[in-house]
Amino acid sequence: MTDQRDESIQHEGPAGGWGSLKGIGEVFARELSTPAVLETLMRQNKAGGYMCSSCAWGKPTHPHTFEFCENGAKATLWDLTRDRCTPEFFARHTVTELLGWPDYELEMQGRLTAPMRYDSATDCYVACSWEEAFTGIARELNVLDPRSVVFYASGKASLETSYLYALLARMYGCNNLPDSSNMCHETTSVGLKKVIGSPVGTCVMEDFEHCDAIFYFGQNPGTNSPRFLHPLQEAVKRGCRIIVFNPVREQGLVRFINPQNPLQMLTGDATELAHMYLQVKPGGDIAALTGLAKRVLEADDTARAAGKADVLDRDFIEQHTHGFEAFVETARNTGWDEIERVSGLARADLEAAADVYVEAKNVIGVYGMGLTQHVHGSQSIGMLVNLMLMRGNIGRQGAGMSPVRGHSNVQGQRTVGISEKPELVPLDKLAAMFDFEPPRDKGLTTVDACEGICDGTVKGFVSLGGNFVRAIPDRDVMEPAWREQALTVYIATRLNRSHLVHGKASYLLPCLVRAEEDMQASGPQAVSIEDSFSHIYGSVGKRKPADEHLLSELAIVTGIAKATLPAHPKWRWDEWTADYGIVRDLIAETYPHDFHDFNARMFQPGGFYRGNPAHERIWKTDSGKAEFTNPSVMSALGIGDAPGRYHLITMRSNDQFNTTIYGHSDRLRGLEGSREILLINPAEMERAGLKEGDVVSLVGDAGDGVVREVKGLKVTPFNLPDGCLGGYYPEMNALVPLWYHDEASKTPASKGVPVRIRR
The missing domain is CATH 3.40.228.10 (Dimethylsulfoxide Reductase, domain 2)
Known part of the structure; x- marks a missing residue:
């Protein structure tokens, strides 16, 4: 039994099948991944193996032979590409030039290989040593008010790295720890x-x-x-x-x-x-x-x-x-x-x-x-x-x-302390463990951080992964304001648009991916993540790193911490870098109910369950x-219907994960090629006097006087409700007002954006 709308205007082929295998094969051929990547795929999402860096779906106790999906395989192949984005690439291209490149072409340059700093005289990123990078970052951080600096996390970093990253921010003096959950869930x-x-x-x-x-x-x-x-x-x-x-x-x-x-x-x-x-x-x-x-x-x-x-x-x-x-x-x-x-x-x-x-x-x-x-x-x-x-x-x-x-690991990061809400973190315990006084004031959410960048109160931004500037609303407003910051730091594996929208001082720090071997002083290291079901899994990378100069995310975090913070006998950054098991012991000490016997349990098949009171009908309300709650509205939209107004849904294609674009095929929707399209049902097309293939603009209709526009969109008939339009994320983010967000969480309201069509 299905909805009565016309299915003939939309692709009705199945998910999975040969199309899925073809999609994996195309990325494999394009990335020129080594045959050794097949061993990684066979270990993917299995006990003692490598945990996928894509979505947070659970890893079963009894896995399939191939316990990876099309998107997970693409993510692994993308990480283990043979392509390299070296200092020589940046010497050939100015930042201003690269800003004109599509997102896909930027990431197609491959893995970053050396730490870089922005040079304003040449408008280029230039290579620097790790010591120079850490010292330069510390110099900038130590002249800024800690409350003016944001420490953002994208949702991929391990539990170990996330724990130390949150610790760094609080020892520095702020709770400004938003993560990608602020933008999504x-x-x-x-x-x-x-x-x-x-x-x-x-x-x-x-x-x-x-x-x-x-x-x-x-x-x-x-x-x-x-x-x-x-x-x-x-x-x-x-x-x-x-x-x-x-x-x-x-x-x-x-x-x-x-x-x-x-x-x-x-x-x-x-x-x-x-x-x-x-x-x-x-x-x-x-x-x-x-x-x-x-x-x-x-x-x-x-x-x-x-x-x-x-x-x-x-x-x-x-x-x-x-x-x-x-x-x-x-x-x-x-x-x-x-x-x-x-x-x-x-x-x-x-x-x-x-x-x-x-x-x-x-x-x-x-x-x-x-x-x-x-x-x-x-x-x-x-x-x-x-x-x-x-x-x-x-x-x-x-x-x-x-x-x-x-x-x-977006859920796990919150579990181990990445949160702008101090009441969610055991600050008294951290104070006792590490002999410091954590800040107690509420930190900045993603929206708060963006507002602070616009009004000049946020002066520094450290990004642990992600493509923040591309992912946020009001892109055309945010990018000029972003450049006024004193410092931007990007920890990343590949080049993306955010790295090109930089502060006055800016550093691009390349890191290992989860599938690569992480060798430290005590030997090869394992990391851990949490899935959507509150289960914790260990992950071991075995592939040769893309470059000998790469550091792990954890080592980069501790490198910044050592250079920035004063020496303290309880702040043992070198020891924690040498053996991640010690970090897991700290996590277990901080959160004993959830993480007791962490090191002993981390490779348990199916992961170990950290528990959930509501699962046991214990209500922490x-x-x-x-x-039971009483809705005050029948529509979740913040701005309702009006003549000529549509509500835009931003969507991901079949060939992307978040802001990472693997290609230009949206196979499951029957859409191929350009991402500059506007999806609309045929009846709405007729009412608006539009024909398939017409090129139009979308303009914001939020009524706040701000001009928001995305041009050059090809009208494409698609099976959608009346009054509804569809377009791709992140290209449509410029139409989402920064203030248009969920009232309780401040999550951007990107699934019902008020817009009008302009010829």
Whole structure:
């Protein structure tokens, strides 16, 4: 059962299959990776092996022979390319020239090989020694107010590196520790914590073996987490029904051919995944969820009137929840006309989806940024939790909340101290362990940092990985302000656009990738990461480093720390660099409940579980119970509909991971070539007087007087709801106002950006 919209205007081929293998092969050929990379792929995501540097999906206790997906393989091949971006490259090209290159061409230059500093006289990055880099960075940091410096982390760095990076920032004197979660999934950390007391999902991988239904909101596994397709396929085969709510009809949730299933590969017989696929309007999830809840209440009324068993789990609601009656009143009083108008969905479809929920014993709620990246995204999470609480679907096997994370260790970084919120970090313990007084004031989020750069209060930016300037909103406003900073430091593996938008002093520091051997004084080192299910895994790299001059991320962090901070007998940077096991002991001492016996457990098959109170029905909320919440709005959009206004969804292609562009094929959507396209449904094209192939601009329609425009977009018909447009991230970021973000978490609202079309 699917949505009624026209499927003929969109590619309907399956996810996986030969297309996936072809995509991997194209990147393998382009990167000229050595045959040894095949050994890395065979060890990928297996106990004692190498943990993928792509997404944060879990690593099973009993892995497949090939425990990697198309995107994970691409990430590994990308890391282990033979191409090198050497000092000679930078001598041939000025920074101003390189700013005109596309993102793809910048990263295609290959691995960075030497530490570089920006030379304003030549407008070039020039090679320098590591000592010169660390000394120069320290010199700049020591004349700046620590509160004016931001220490950003991208979400890939290991637990060991992240712990020391947070320690460096606090010993320096600030809590300015935003990470990529601020731009992506911080709404989960804030929204879930408020209602169930846990900032992360409650499910573990085994829950997907016992669920009867999955309600799936705003996430695309085919592109962002393809290994998730395996448990989804297995769930469907045993009778689980998947109900999808997403404005975009993503093939990863429609049809899947398992590349590890020879019969499917030979016959092309795909597994149909979605039982229902409902193309909700951008921001319409609150209304849709209200409709589902309304139907569940009606089903309960009918059952009780007939003397049948309750539909609601009243024992659970009474023992474990707070605020139920107020929520029920709101759901009952909200009319179907409003629900249909805001959600864009028919009452009959919502009732049919709710009936699946009622019939299922165990239900998992899965979601991604399509649910959360709105002005009222936190309320969307609250509504999904409301639905789950109605039948006790949190805190038992086969049921729970399962947000899907992006970067491979973005959740783990928060776990070990990378947070701008001092209340989330055991500062008293750090003070006792390291004999210093940590700052207690609240640090800067991503949005706060950007605002500080614009008003001049932020004067230094240290970036542990990532492509921050390219990923943030209001690019045309931010880039000129960025150049006024006194210092920018970029720890990276490849060149990207952020490195070319530099401060007055700027350093580009190349590091090892996770798949490469990390040799330190005590021998080869292992690192660790945390997945979306709160499991911790060890990872060992074995490939020869891309260049003899590369340092590990951890060694770069400790190098900056040694040069910047005063000597202290308890600050043993050299010892910690020599043996990462000592760092893990420090993590275990700081967080004994989560990381006891860290070194002994880190290579446990399937990872070791650090636990989750809500998983055990222990609610760390103000009331001590799970909270039903009352939405104040039916639409999660911050700016509603108006004549001529559309709402833009920013999307990743099949050939990218976050801001990394592997190529120009968006195979799963049937789109090839240019990324400068505007997706719109044919009916909207006709109403706007547009034809396929017309070239238009998108202009911002936020009403704040700021001119925002992206030009040269080719009109492309696509299966989207009325009033909705689609375009690629990060190219469309210039249209997202910096102030347009979730009210609770300040996560940019990139899934419902108000725009107009200009010819």
